[in-house]
Amino acid sequence: MEFELSGKDAQSSARAGVITTGHGKIETPIFMPVGTVGSVKAVSQQQLNDEIRAQVILGNTYHLYLRPGTGILEKAGGLHKFNGWDKPILTDSGGYQVFSLSNNRKLKEEGALFQSHIDGSRHLFTPENVVDIQRSIGADIIMAFDECPPYPSDYEYARKSMELTHRWLARCVQRMGETEPMYGYEQSLFPIVQGSTYKDLRKISAEFIASMDCDGNAIGGLSVGEPEEMMYEMCALCCENLPVDKPRYLMGVGTPWNILENIALGIDMFDCVMPTRNGRNGMLFTSNGVINIRNKRWEDDFTPIDTGIECHTSNFYTKAYVRHLFVANEILGLQIASIHNLAFYLHLVKQARLHILQGDYTDWKNKMIPILKQRL
């Protein structure tokens, strides 16, 4: 994997770059649609490509390991072949899902024991087998196995958890060195900074993660319930202690304004279920602000969802029609909302990139955020 910086904002730490993977280039800053079980919910691969213009999507190791399982993925020749997405894929390590979804999980030095949320079957994730599973899945970027402590966590818990994550990272790095990619293209491991909301822990963690000299670095354990200002403070601190010449990935964040603020702090990559999950609940993020499409006020609004972005779905369907689809529980409503929201997120990071290269990112961001936050 290569990372090339193309430009930097003068008034902030925002930067524009290009990541090159075995499945092509990713222009940063970038938002990565979440394709949990190998499908970005309610969106086809063609729509992801043509309408949303996604450059990289996410898969979830926990979900893909349970269904369809590594046997099928290996027979298919990896996730790209299995789901027909031939651009870059990133997989998370499953650590977050073990703690948020599974039952009866037990944390040990060796790894995490858990019961499947689907059938109650028992499984063990270790730093080693999580690397192996991600070799089978075949993502271009794979994540180290970590523990994501809840918010709030007391200092001692956060410190011990961070130290465990660091020991697990060393084992992941070793396993990466002992194994080979299965499908003929390179896989890059990204380690994850933890440390909850404690500045000294975040600094220690970022320094440790930086010392591992991986191809890119991630920040985890944020946007888990802490105040927004605290997230920005932690993110800034992590960015300052992570290398400039490698991509920085802030996991699981966030709203459109969260993304613009974190880009200013030096983040290059984002993922979040918000555009799809909130979309399925009728919340649309647009160029003019946030829409709850179920509201009666859209009943006879025959203007398109959003003409401020280049996306057939957003330009074609009217608010009145989409409201009708939601009120009548039509599946097409979920599809339209998901496509629009993802296209909007991709539009936003593309605009951010242009303004970074143009040199006016900070002014643009400060002008945009109040507009994006408006409730229409």
Add this chain to the structure above:
Amino acid sequence: MEFELSGKDAQSSARAGVITTGHGKIETPIFMPVGTVGSVKAVSQQQLNDEIRAQVILGNTYHLYLRPGTGILEKAGGLHKFNGWDKPILTDSGGYQVFSLSNNRKLKEEGALFQSHIDGSRHLFTPENVVDIQRSIGADIIMAFDECPPYPSDYEYARKSMELTHRWLARCVQRMGETEPMYGYEQSLFPIVQGSTYKDLRKISAEFIASMDCDGNAIGGLSVGEPEEMMYEMCALCCENLPVDKPRYLMGVGTPWNILENIALGIDMFDCVMPTRNGRNGMLFTSNGVINIRNKRWEDDFTPIDTGIECHTSNFYTKAYVRHLFVANEILGLQIASIHNLAFYLHLVKQARLHILQGDYTDWKNKMIPILKQRL
């Protein structure tokens, strides 16, 4: 509306034609995807156009009257403007839904009193207001208000029901004459032959319907539980007594083989929820037979759903991936199955048309039916 016959099969009553409406041409025989509430379930308008190549879609008067209601549809400028489908639309009269979906319906000479299945509100459908509602919806082809008797019905019930349908038809025709289209293009009323499974009633009904000299004619009350052979017998009898120079529409039918058999009897137009509803349950109709995509045998079948038809979705996604989507309850599975099944139905009627024009329809049909019926 115009109907031009382009060719006829030598060995059967199958014919190929072209219907010209205010929203363009329809090449017959044709299958019409069902867009109940103004949306073909789980399919976008772009997919309907580009992948499925639908030429005309259906709307349901009962559903559209309840949601979004005629007020919104009129403000939008009709259903075409509301849902963004600018090719022909046909609406049924709501008669069938009143008897199959609503609560506490009461049949009177005046019309049908019913309670909405959504909120229990009380409504009256009459031949007159059903024409008015369909004027507001603005479909190119609109259906007369009828009663669809259940199967089996005793002779007396079937006779009385048929006579009521005929009296309602006269009132529909009168209302059509007294009112004007609302959006500047012509609307054609199709009356419906009833008579349950009684040959003499079907003949009387077809003759009465033919005498009304409408732009096209429909056959209702079939495929409601009677044996297939009985459906074919009734359909043949109706076709023999309906004018040759007008399109014949068999309502709510059916499987791919039902469609091929009924084309041979002289039917030009079909609609059915089967491709979408069965698709959402994992049943795929293909060039090689019927697939239950949930079966374990597809788990590692990495071949496309169907390469025998021209449809990106059918050619792109593998059986293994679609099976995975169904097992994991992913919405994309419903979308793919719906698009594929509809594309397959449209492919089938297009092939039928080519073989009619080529002069070998009957041979082709007899060769195809056993293949289509195979359980894979």
